[in-house]
Amino acid sequence: MLTQGYQPHTITPWQRALCMSLLDKVEVLENYARSVRTVTVAFPVPAVVRLRSHYRPRPHGVRFSRQNVYLRDDHECQYCGKECSQSDLTLDHVVPRVHGGTTTWTNVVACCKDCNRRKGGRTPEQAGFSLRKRPARPHWNPMSFSYRLPQRVPDAWRGWIFE
Ligand SMILES: [Zn+2]
Incomplete structure (x- = not known):
C-alpha cells in the first residue's frame, strides 16, 4: 500500500x-x-x-511494543549481537525495573534469552555487558516498511517500492 x-x-x-x-x-x-x-x-x-x-503519521511516533523493539534492534541481541528468531528473543530492561528502570524506548532492548538470563536483575555495568547501541525511539518514515519486505518481493511491486 x-x-x-x-x-x-x-x-x-x-x-x-x-x-x-x-x-x-x-x-x-x-x-x-x-x-x-x-x-x-x-x-x-x-x-x-x-x-x-x-x-x-502518529503524532507521538512509533508505538512502543515488543514487536517494534525487535524491529528497531534488527532482531539482534543488543548485548552479544546474535541475530535471533522471535522465539529466542526477549525484552531486556537496561536499567532493571527494581532499580527504577522504565518500560520505554530508551530503556528496553531486544536481548537473547542467554544474555537476559546472565544479566539477571543487574545493570549492564554490574553484569559486565555493553550495549551495541544506545536505545532510542525509532524514527521510521513513515513506518517500518523495509523491515517487513518479504523474502521474495512480488514482481508486481517492483517499480513502486524501489528507486
Ligand atoms: Zn545475547
Missing part, C-alpha cells in the same frame, strides 16, 4: 486491499494475474494500491 504521495506505506493482506478498493478508499495501481471469484463476480487480486486520503 502506497501513501497518497506514492511512498511505500505498509504491507497489507490482499483481502484487505480489495475491501478498501471496493469502499473506494484506495486506488488499485497494479493487479496480480489471478483473480478471486464470488458466485457472480470475479475480482482481480490487487498487488499495489494507493491510499486516496492523506496519511497522517
Whole structure:
C-alpha cells in the first residue's frame, strides 16, 4: 500500500486491499494475474494500491511494543549481537525495573534469552555487558516498511517500492 504521495506505506493482506478498493478508499495501481471469484463476480487480486486520503503519521511516533523493539534492534541481541528468531528473543530492561528502570524506548532492548538470563536483575555495568547501541525511539518514515519486505518481493511491486 502506497501513501497518497506514492511512498511505500505498509504491507497489507490482499483481502484487505480489495475491501478498501471496493469502499473506494484506495486506488488499485497494479493487479496480480489471478483473480478471486464470488458466485457472480470475479475480482482481480490487487498487488499495489494507493491510499486516496492523506496519511497522517502518529503524532507521538512509533508505538512502543515488543514487536517494534525487535524491529528497531534488527532482531539482534543488543548485548552479544546474535541475530535471533522471535522465539529466542526477549525484552531486556537496561536499567532493571527494581532499580527504577522504565518500560520505554530508551530503556528496553531486544536481548537473547542467554544474555537476559546472565544479566539477571543487574545493570549492564554490574553484569559486565555493553550495549551495541544506545536505545532510542525509532524514527521510521513513515513506518517500518523495509523491515517487513518479504523474502521474495512480488514482481508486481517492483517499480513502486524501489528507486
Ligand atoms: Zn545475547
